[in-house]
Amino acid sequence: NAGVMQNPRHLVRRRGQEAxxxxxxMKGHSHVxxxxxxxxxxxxxxxxxxxxxxxxxxxxxxxRFSAEFPKEGPSILRIQQVVRGDSAAYFxxxxxxxxxxxxxxxxxxxxL
Amino acid sequence: RKEVxxxxxxxxxxxxxxxxxxxxxxxxxxxxxxxxxxxxxxxPKLLMSVYSSxxxxxxxxxxxxxxxxxxxxxxxxxxxxxxxxYLCVVTPSGGYNKLIFGAGTRLAxxx
Numbered sequence: 001n002a003g004v005m006q007n008p009r010h011l012v013r014r015r016g017q018e019a020x021x022x023x024x025x026m027k028g029h030s031h032v033x034x035x036x037x038x039x040x041x042x043x044x045x046x047x048x049x050x051x052x053x054x055x056x057x058x059x060x061x062x063x064r065f066s067a068e069f070p071k072e073g074p075s076i077l078r079i080q081q082v083v084r085g086d087s088a089a090y091f092x093x094x095x096x097x098x099x100x101x102x103x104x105x106x107x108x109x110x111x112l
Numbered sequence: 113r114k115e116v117x118x119x120x121x122x123x124x125x126x127x128x129x130x131x132x133x134x135x136x137x138x139x140x141x142x143x144x145x146x147x148x149x150x151x152x153x154x155x156p157k158l159l160m161s162v163y164s165s166x167x168x169x170x171x172x173x174x175x176x177x178x179x180x181x182x183x184x185x186x187x188x189x190x191x192x193x194x195x196x197x198y199l200c201v202v203t204p205s206g207g208y209n210k211l212i213f214g215a216g217t218r219l220a221x222x223x
Contacts, residue, residue, distance in 0.1 A: 042213035103155035
Protein backbone atom coordinates (compact mmCIF):
# COMPACT_ATOMS: atom_id res chain seq x y z
CA ASN A 1 0.00 0.00 0.00
CA ALA A 2 1.71 3.12 -1.21
CA GLY A 3 1.93 5.97 1.25
CA VAL A 4 0.90 9.55 0.68
CA MET A 5 2.60 10.90 -2.41
CA GLN A 6 3.42 14.49 -3.19
CA ASN A 7 4.92 16.00 -6.28
CA PRO A 8 6.99 17.73 -7.17
CA ARG A 9 9.33 17.27 -4.24
CA HIS A 10 11.10 20.51 -5.05
CA LEU A 11 9.68 23.44 -6.96
CA VAL A 12 11.40 26.66 -7.89
CA ARG A 13 9.35 29.61 -9.08
CA ARG A 14 10.09 33.25 -9.78
CA ARG A 15 8.02 35.95 -8.14
CA GLY A 16 4.69 36.36 -9.90
CA GLN A 17 4.52 32.81 -11.29
CA GLU A 18 2.04 30.14 -10.28
CA ALA A 19 2.85 27.09 -8.16
CA UNK A 20 0.81 23.87 -8.29
CA UNK A 21 1.42 21.27 -5.63
CA UNK A 22 -0.12 17.81 -5.91
CA UNK A 23 -1.02 15.30 -3.23
CA UNK A 24 -2.22 11.74 -3.75
CA UNK A 25 -3.61 10.32 -0.50
CA MET A 26 -3.19 6.78 0.65
CA LYS A 27 -5.44 4.29 -1.10
CA GLY A 28 -8.91 4.40 0.38
CA HIS A 29 -8.41 7.74 2.12
CA SER A 30 -10.89 10.43 1.23
CA HIS A 31 -9.73 13.16 3.63
CA VAL A 32 -6.77 15.42 2.92
CA UNK A 33 -5.14 18.16 4.99
CA UNK A 34 -2.57 20.66 3.77
CA UNK A 35 -0.02 22.18 6.16
CA UNK A 36 2.72 24.74 5.59
CA UNK A 37 6.04 24.86 7.42
CA UNK A 38 8.01 28.06 7.20
CA UNK A 39 11.75 27.87 7.94
CA UNK A 40 12.47 27.23 11.62
CA UNK A 41 8.76 27.06 12.47
CA UNK A 42 6.20 24.37 13.20
CA UNK A 43 3.62 23.16 10.73
CA UNK A 44 0.55 25.35 10.32
CA UNK A 45 -2.83 24.04 9.19
CA UNK A 46 -4.04 25.47 5.90
CA UNK A 47 -7.05 23.56 4.61
CA UNK A 48 -9.07 20.36 5.10
CA UNK A 49 -10.75 18.74 2.12
CA UNK A 50 -12.88 15.74 1.41
CA UNK A 51 -13.57 14.55 -2.10
CA UNK A 52 -15.13 17.49 -3.98
CA UNK A 53 -15.65 19.48 -0.77
CA UNK A 54 -13.69 22.07 1.19
CA UNK A 55 -14.50 21.42 4.84
CA UNK A 56 -12.30 23.98 6.57
CA UNK A 57 -10.10 26.60 4.87
CA UNK A 58 -9.60 28.79 7.92
CA UNK A 59 -5.81 28.51 7.65
CA UNK A 60 -5.57 29.57 4.02
CA UNK A 61 -4.35 33.07 3.20
CA UNK A 62 -7.26 35.10 1.88
CA UNK A 63 -5.69 35.81 -1.49
CA ARG A 64 -3.71 33.86 -4.07
CA PHE A 65 -4.16 30.44 -2.42
CA SER A 66 -6.74 27.83 -3.41
CA ALA A 67 -7.16 24.10 -2.95
CA GLU A 68 -9.25 21.37 -4.48
CA PHE A 69 -9.74 17.63 -4.17
CA PRO A 70 -11.62 16.43 -7.24
CA LYS A 71 -13.57 13.22 -7.52
CA GLU A 72 -10.77 11.77 -9.60
CA GLY A 73 -7.10 12.58 -9.26
CA PRO A 74 -4.90 14.19 -6.65
CA SER A 75 -5.58 17.10 -4.38
CA ILE A 76 -4.09 20.34 -5.71
CA LEU A 77 -2.82 23.32 -3.73
CA ARG A 78 -2.49 26.29 -6.05
CA ILE A 79 -0.58 29.47 -5.27
CA GLN A 80 -0.96 32.30 -7.74
CA GLN A 81 1.53 35.15 -8.16
CA VAL A 82 4.00 33.68 -5.70
CA VAL A 83 6.05 35.95 -3.44
CA ARG A 84 9.26 35.22 -1.53
CA GLY A 85 7.29 34.74 1.69
CA ASP A 86 5.59 31.70 0.13
CA SER A 87 8.89 29.82 0.25
CA ALA A 88 8.23 26.92 2.61
CA ALA A 89 7.68 23.20 2.86
CA TYR A 90 4.11 22.19 2.08
CA PHE A 91 2.94 18.90 3.52
CA UNK A 92 -0.27 17.05 2.89
CA UNK A 93 -1.70 14.37 5.12
CA UNK A 94 -4.49 11.89 4.60
CA UNK A 95 -6.61 9.76 6.86
CA UNK A 96 -9.59 7.46 6.65
CA UNK A 97 -11.50 7.38 9.89
CA UNK A 98 -9.03 7.26 12.77
CA UNK A 99 -7.02 9.96 14.49
CA UNK A 100 -3.82 9.03 12.67
CA UNK A 101 -2.86 11.28 9.81
CA UNK A 102 -0.26 10.00 7.39
CA UNK A 103 2.00 12.65 5.98
CA UNK A 104 3.50 12.87 2.53
CA UNK A 105 7.19 13.75 2.03
CA UNK A 106 6.36 17.36 1.30
CA UNK A 107 7.02 19.82 -1.51
CA UNK A 108 9.72 22.41 -0.91
CA UNK A 109 8.82 25.60 -2.70
CA UNK A 110 11.52 28.16 -3.33
CA UNK A 111 10.54 31.54 -4.74
CA LEU A 112 13.36 33.46 -6.33
CA ARG B 113 -0.27 33.49 22.95
CA LYS B 114 0.57 30.46 20.78
CA GLU B 115 -1.88 27.58 20.90
CA VAL B 116 0.92 25.08 21.60
CA UNK B 117 4.18 26.12 23.22
CA UNK B 118 7.30 24.04 23.66
CA UNK B 119 10.76 24.30 25.16
CA UNK B 120 12.80 26.03 22.47
CA UNK B 121 15.84 23.78 22.76
CA UNK B 122 18.17 22.67 21.38
CA UNK B 123 18.92 19.92 23.86
CA UNK B 124 22.43 18.52 23.49
CA UNK B 125 22.81 15.30 25.48
CA UNK B 126 25.25 12.36 25.55
CA UNK B 127 24.20 8.88 24.58
CA UNK B 128 22.46 7.12 27.44
CA UNK B 129 21.08 10.29 28.99
CA UNK B 130 17.49 10.84 30.00
CA UNK B 131 15.86 13.91 28.52
CA UNK B 132 12.45 15.46 29.11
CA UNK B 133 10.45 17.76 26.87
CA UNK B 134 7.56 19.91 28.01
CA UNK B 135 4.65 21.41 26.18
CA UNK B 136 1.65 23.54 27.16
CA UNK B 137 -1.52 24.18 25.21
CA UNK B 138 -3.93 27.08 25.52
CA UNK B 139 -7.30 25.57 24.54
CA UNK B 140 -8.73 23.64 27.46
CA UNK B 141 -11.22 21.96 25.09
CA UNK B 142 -8.46 20.30 23.08
CA UNK B 143 -9.35 16.71 22.37
CA UNK B 144 -6.36 14.62 21.39
CA UNK B 145 -2.66 14.89 22.05
CA UNK B 146 0.40 13.53 20.28
CA UNK B 147 4.13 13.67 20.00
CA UNK B 148 5.52 13.63 16.48
CA UNK B 149 9.11 13.32 15.41
CA UNK B 150 10.53 15.25 12.46
CA UNK B 151 13.95 14.55 10.99
CA UNK B 152 15.72 17.30 9.11
CA UNK B 153 13.85 18.18 5.89
CA UNK B 154 11.50 15.22 6.26
CA UNK B 155 7.82 14.83 7.03
CA PRO B 156 6.61 14.55 10.64
CA LYS B 157 5.96 11.02 11.85
CA LEU B 158 3.75 10.00 14.73
CA LEU B 159 5.81 8.96 17.74
CA MET B 160 3.00 8.32 20.18
CA SER B 161 -0.41 9.42 21.33
CA VAL B 162 -0.68 10.88 24.83
CA TYR B 163 -3.30 9.93 27.39
CA SER B 164 -4.17 11.23 30.84
CA SER B 165 -3.23 7.90 32.37
CA UNK B 166 0.24 8.19 30.85
CA UNK B 167 1.62 5.80 28.32
CA UNK B 168 4.91 4.18 27.59
CA UNK B 169 6.45 2.79 24.43
CA UNK B 170 9.85 1.29 25.05
CA UNK B 171 12.20 4.10 26.08
CA UNK B 172 9.54 6.77 25.54
CA UNK B 173 7.00 7.87 28.15
CA UNK B 174 4.32 10.48 27.53
CA UNK B 175 2.13 12.19 30.10
CA UNK B 176 -0.86 14.50 29.89
CA UNK B 177 -2.12 16.76 32.65
CA UNK B 178 -5.45 18.22 31.52
CA UNK B 179 -5.85 20.41 34.60
CA UNK B 180 -2.53 22.16 33.92
CA UNK B 181 -2.84 21.84 30.12
CA UNK B 182 0.61 20.32 30.10
CA UNK B 183 2.13 17.48 28.06
CA UNK B 184 5.49 15.84 28.56
CA UNK B 185 7.75 13.39 26.79
CA UNK B 186 10.54 11.50 28.53
CA UNK B 187 13.22 9.69 26.57
CA UNK B 188 15.40 7.27 28.52
CA UNK B 189 18.76 5.85 27.44
CA UNK B 190 19.07 8.26 24.50
CA UNK B 191 20.44 6.89 21.24
CA UNK B 192 22.20 8.75 18.46
CA UNK B 193 19.19 7.92 16.27
CA UNK B 194 16.91 9.89 18.60
CA UNK B 195 18.43 13.12 17.25
CA UNK B 196 15.51 14.94 15.65
CA UNK B 197 12.95 17.66 16.32
CA TYR B 198 10.07 16.63 18.57
CA LEU B 199 6.72 18.22 17.87
CA CYS B 200 3.95 18.54 20.43
CA VAL B 201 0.58 18.32 18.68
CA VAL B 202 -3.04 18.76 19.78
CA THR B 203 -6.38 18.58 18.03
CA PRO B 204 -9.11 21.08 18.86
CA SER B 205 -12.61 20.10 19.84
CA GLY B 206 -15.04 20.18 16.94
CA GLY B 207 -15.38 16.80 15.38
CA TYR B 208 -12.46 16.48 13.02
CA ASN B 209 -8.74 16.05 13.24
CA LYS B 210 -7.01 19.30 12.36
CA LEU B 211 -3.57 19.13 13.96
CA ILE B 212 -2.16 22.11 15.86
CA PHE B 213 1.63 21.88 16.03
CA GLY B 214 4.11 23.38 18.41
CA ALA B 215 7.26 24.85 16.93
CA GLY B 216 9.25 21.82 18.05
CA THR B 217 12.19 21.08 20.30
CA ARG B 218 15.43 20.00 18.72
CA LEU B 219 17.35 17.13 20.29
CA ALA B 220 20.96 16.34 19.46
CA UNK B 221 22.41 13.17 20.99
CA UNK B 222 26.19 12.97 20.82
CA UNK B 223 28.59 10.05 21.41
